[in-house]
Amino acid sequence: MTLVQCSDPGLSAVPINVPADTVKLRLEKTLISRVPRAAFYNLSELRFLWLTYNSITSVHPSSFVNLKALRELRLDGNLLTTFPWEGLRDMPHLQTLGLHNNRLSSLPAHAALFLHNITYLDLSSNRLTILPAEFLDLWFPLPGLQEGPVQRKILGLHDNPWLCDCQISMLTSLSMSFGSSVVLMDQLLMCSRSLGQSGMLLTQAELSRCMRLSVQPAATRVISPLGSNVILRCDASGYPTPTLTWIKTSSYSVMQESTRVGVRWSIISLNGISYKDAGEYRCQARNMAGTSEAPIKLKVMGVSRLSRPPKKISRKIPSKSSSKYRKKLMFESDSEGCKRGLDRIGLEREESRKLKCFLN
Incomplete structure (x- = not known):
């Protein structure tokens, strides 16, 4: 060495x-x-x-x-x-x-x-x-x-x-x-x-x-309709300038900013809220002096709209003795057309072989 x-x-x-x-x-x-x-x-x-x-x-x-x-x-x-x-x-x-x-x-x-x-x-x-x-x-x-x-x-x-x-x-x-x-x-x-x-x-x-540290939410209780956009905000003051954290199991975007020394504000943005977004959000401030927090309760109101299935269009099959039935057969002029017409109106193949097509 x-x-x-x-x-x-x-x-x-x-x-x-x-x-x-x-x-x-x-x-x-x-x-x-x-x-x-x-x-x-x-x-x-x-x-x-x-x-x-x-x-x-x-x-x-x-x-x-x-x-x-x-x-x-x-x-x-x-x-x-x-x-x-x-x-x-x-x-x-x-x-x-x-x-x-x-x-x-x-x-x-x-x-x-x-x-x-x-x-x-x-x-x-x-x-x-x-x-x-x-x-x-x-x-x-x-x-x-x-x-x-x-x-x-x-x-x-x-x-x-x-x-x-x-x-x-x-x-x-x-x-x-x-x-x-x-x-x-x-x-x-x-x-x-x-x-x-x-x-x-x-x-x-x-x-x-x-060592003073305080947290002040913009509102302690928020009621908002289903599907709307919600912004939650809180402000904190203390020395040194505190750091803010939102506590809630959810997906949201967070923006935090300090306006001046000793004061900081933070917001979370919830877009198209659903019932799972409801609950308590806690805004927590931390600095070297310790921690402080304030709760905000979010309630979601409204009924979700259920999409109705489209109506089924029923096709009425004419009876064998009706004039519409005979016109339907006469409309098909050839043997292949006759067969297609009979199949489309739901006749069984066995019956279709017994019927004769009317030719022009």
Whole structure:
């Protein structure tokens, strides 16, 4: 197992002569300012990569190509203002990501899409002010939706100029709950009402305001005629913005949309309803604070129209002695025609041989 450590203060670029069997590489306290594309491509066995306390200002999104065995990446103590989160796709087994003491000012919501296996994320001592609600929804499963054992994730958020909003408050509350999936390195987060103000600790009053979750249906009881189209709607409010789910065994189309932060509405559309669509529909809202739901009862009225079978047209067969019968025979002028005429009016073959056709 090869370990390589370089702390040359005169080094200004990532070295290219690192042995291919290197498992741990530490480049620390150098003048390296950028990490180029495929900088470590030949180090396929690398498991630990420390690029700490350099002068790095940019990391190319493809810097970590071919690092499929990497478990730990540390970029602490640099000058990064952004981080290429999509580059984490090239490190499918990465578990530890250290970005402590940089200049990151925002955390994009889509970053959570690339953090599936990350169990340690240090964002402390940066310039972050808000934590997107979508980031929390994507990275942390909602209560009651966790499958299997809870995978704990250690998160460092301290020493950032957070605004006192409900996202950061809810995360603090979640970390304090029993069996939570998130563990904060420092739970005493400081925040301010606005940028530039002195810091203050998050209070329980702030947390209780953020935990309110309510669901309001447009109507609790709907009566509609058989075969009509029905739209059911519900609105939910809470922080972070809740996710809505309709619960009913039926086939329907769902549309969900958020009008503003903290408020979301959802509708289901039922077309040509039948009696099987009747029943109770439950609109359920979920966020990190918990769940809440409201029922809507749908009643279908009317009688289905049964299609009547077409009337059978009965054909009256004239008697042998009637004038219509004789005219019918005379109409058939030849022997074959005579036979066809007799057959059509339902006479038996034996009787038809005894009768004579009238010729013109």
